Amino acid sequence: MPWGKKKVSTVKWKVKERKREGNMNSDDRKWKMIQRHLGYNDQEMIVFKDDPRNEEVLNKGGDLANKTIILEVVESHGCNSKHKIGDKFFFDAFGNLLTELCPKKVCGYSLNAALMMVFTANEMLFAGIDPNTIRFKRAGCFDVGLECGGWGRIVLELRVVEKSNSNL
Numbered sequence: 001m002p003w004g005k006k007k008v009s010t011v012k013w014k015v016k017e018r019k020r021e022g023n024m025n026s027d028d029r030k031w032k033m034i035q036r037h038l039g040y041n042d043q044e045m046i047v048f049k050d051d052p053r054n055e056e057v058l059n060k061g062g063d064l065a066n067k068t069i070i071l072e073v074v075e076s077h078g079c080n081s082k083h084k085i086g087d088k089f090f091f092d093a094f095g096n097l098l099t100e101l102c103p104k105k106v107c108g109y110s111l112n113a114a115l116m117m118v119f120t121a122n123e124m125l126f127a128g129i130d131p132n133t134i135r136f137k138r139a140g141c142f143d144v145g146l147e148c149g150g151w152g153r154i155v156l157e158l159r160v161v162e163k164s165n166s167n168l
Contacts, residue, residue, distance in 0.1 A: 031045065034048075034058060035048075057126055060125070064093035064126075065093065066162055066163050066164075067092075067160055067162065068093070069093060069118055069122070069131075069158065070089070070090055070161060071091070071117065071157065071158055072086065072088045072157050072159070073085055073087040073088070073155070073156060074155050075153070075155035076152070077146075077154075078145065078146055078152025078153065079107065079143075079152040080107070080152055081105045082105070083107060083110065083154050087103050089102050089110075089156070090102055091118050093121075093122060093160075094122065095115075095118050095122050097111075107141065107154075109141050109143055110141040110142070112142045113139035113141055116139065117137070117156070117158045118158075121158060121160055125160070131158070131160045132160055134158060137159070138155055138156065138158075139156055140156075141153060141154045141155075141156075
């Protein structure tokens, strides 16, 4: 089939699919949307829906979509990636690094510490707890710094804000 005809048939199929979804209730639309997003087949979707935690997380998705997790560099010395105090790494509330908002270079070794803090903030959001109440909200990168035989070191501090207040 020529490419143009294939594209037209794909568009027609999508229109039909959208019409079918328009006849669904909001709960069915939610499940269909997540199935499409994750690329699950019908059997995988049954397994996904059988775990009540998944529905709980999906039901909180709207609130979470308005959150931004920020890890700010609060100490820096000898960083090979040139991270400096005030640099910020931005994540959405689902743990995705928002690269377009971050410094041009993001040191992979700093992510070692960052990911555990992002995961903790993410879990707290899912549980309905303000992640800004974390007692220990700072972590250092993997490099131990010159004084311990490494090259440099940065310290990151976590905070979670509403997207509109993220000071991008």
